[in-house]
Amino acid sequence: MDWNTIFSVTVESLINPTTIVYALAAIGLNVHFGYTGLLNFGQSAFLGVAAYGLAMSVATYGLPFFVGILVGLAGAVVLALLLGVPTLRLRADYLAIVTIAAAEIVRLLFRSVSLSKWTGGSDGLQRFSDDFYSRNPFTTGVNLWLFSFDRRELWVMVVGWTLVLIASLVVFLAMRSPWGRVIKAIREDEDAVRSLGKNVFSYKMQSLVLGGVLGSLGGFVFALSRAAVQPDTFGTEFTFYMYAIVILGGAARVLGPILGAALFWVLLNFINALLPAMISDGLIPRWVMDANQAGAVGYILVGAILILLLIFRPQGILGDKREVMLDAR
Amino acid sequence: MPADAPPTVAAARDFSNVPRQPGAAKPDPILVADGVVRRFGGLTAVDVAHLEIQRGSITALIGPNGAGKTTFFNLLTGFDRPDAGNWQFNGQPLAGVAPHLVARRGMVRTFQLTKALSRLTVLDNMRLGATGQRGERFWPGLIPAVWRDQERLITERAEELLVRFKLDAKRGDFAGSLSGGQRKLLEMARALMVGPEMVMLDEPMAGVNPALTQSLLGHVKGLRDDGMTVLFVEHDMDMVRDISDWVVVMGQGRVIAEGTPDEVMADERVIDAYLGAHHDGAAATGDAPEVAEAAVDGEPAETGPADVDGAPRSAPTAEDPAGERRSEGEAKA
Ligand SMILES: Nc1ncnc2c1ncn2[C@@H]1O[C@H](COP(=O)(O)OP(=O)(O)OP(=O)(O)O)[C@@H](O)[C@H]1O
């Protein structure tokens, strides 16, 4: 068995661009779900709108790179307002239904044939990231012990982790402020907060915008790291992974999404590298599974591990056990 | 009372010229309600023709279970919408105003089913109540220097109240870990953090131990003497007698009597409301107050309007446009 490959794949997924994308997305979702108690099941749409805002601005309309970024950010804000205005006055579960539907609408619009002149249809768009990579200060990649990244990955990772750092800092500062206190109080009981004179609707909207914008940063990293956007990468399972990550790391914890994203991908990539190697070495007999089935089994195993974790550590890795116990009262 | 002179404490509590009848006019009302009606399907939960609450007084709102007291609170504070009616607070119309704006105008309520913010500490629950916090805006909130001084003052005020409410030892605990009575206390203290002109307490002392109740009643009287108006719902007649300057009695959604505590407890209509119209004639004799009291303190006679007219209970939710905004707990209360 090639332990070197297995380990380097695993170790790289601690910090590689995919982990960054999910960390940023989950940081935003943590603002919604973890701190405010908003059941946003359409976080993938925020990443999609940002990624397409950038890609379409540059590839379709020939606008400069930074204009594309601004368009993507504006898209995330507009999406938050569109989702929030009709739903935030309703009960929490309505937001869940509307957001999951909205995310699918956004994805289907991106892949619709009649819009393909602008969006590239189901093939998506490429050739919008040249400006980003032309600013790459790295002339070579790195090859350190188990890590090996080429110079493009390196550049994405430096920018990406900087964004993760900034996003986490914003969440940290916001959530220890009186603003954050109102946000967390809304999660506990909206009516109590209203009775104290706070405009709950306005705060929920601010939270939706903040989390959407933070998540949209993940959309940029996603698009740039692949140098392409494709509609079907922004499906609902994208959002479900983000939820798994938020809960795994510990909801309403500043570093929870980062730890969650790293753990999630380490686990998934380790199992997905280990199983095929064990099959080819004959350690797993073919009647149990063959190499084609290993991928699906990998997801099943990760799912089982997550379930076990939630049974024995319902508050997530960084969560506070006392908080979870309160629900029992 | 002359409009130009600020009402003195004694004047605010002087009800001697107020007629003892439902809807009686008060010398200096802070709250005036007219024709407030709320129906749930076929059940008329609230039907208050006219009610005035005297500024600077402690007014008790009593009535049997299901009389509509909580619903009336919900309507006045914007948590529920009436089918008809309007009301003024400090002369300003308040019907249709959103709950948080009602609170900002100085009318703050607590809930019968307590709403402790479980995963916030007791101290944070308290601090949340303070108004005009600079750090509650997003961008200024990111810069601690902007709000740190204000936060310190708010914390000092919160700690003082916590001592008063015997919750100071719990300041760092999650509110969700408090006992039922402690939650009641926290909710009341938190409402006082808003610095309201009028506070509306829905059974504030339910489940609070008698010794502490006494000291808190003293505190409430002190707040009244500083000019705050208190309207509270309470089933414990001893407490009503102890602190209220005036009592309003509701029955089947209507105001059926008003008066001083002793007068109201001797009132035939009130006894009827608590015991049902066909109660034993003996109750109408000299020791009537005790009978009424017994009915309230002990197992209350089930004479809620729903029982009387057998109104359907299933229809309301579908016909209740404001249903989403009502707390589920309150609906069941
Ligand atoms: N959301 C609702 N849907 C249907 N009926 C309701 C709703 N809320 C209250 N009611 C009914 O309205 C009537 C008045 O209820 P309310 O809670 O105001 O009584 P209350 O005077 O506060 O009683 P208690 O002293 O027991 O708290 C009751 O008959 C109740 O069943």
Ligand SMILES: [Mg+2]
């Ligand atoms: Mg009630």
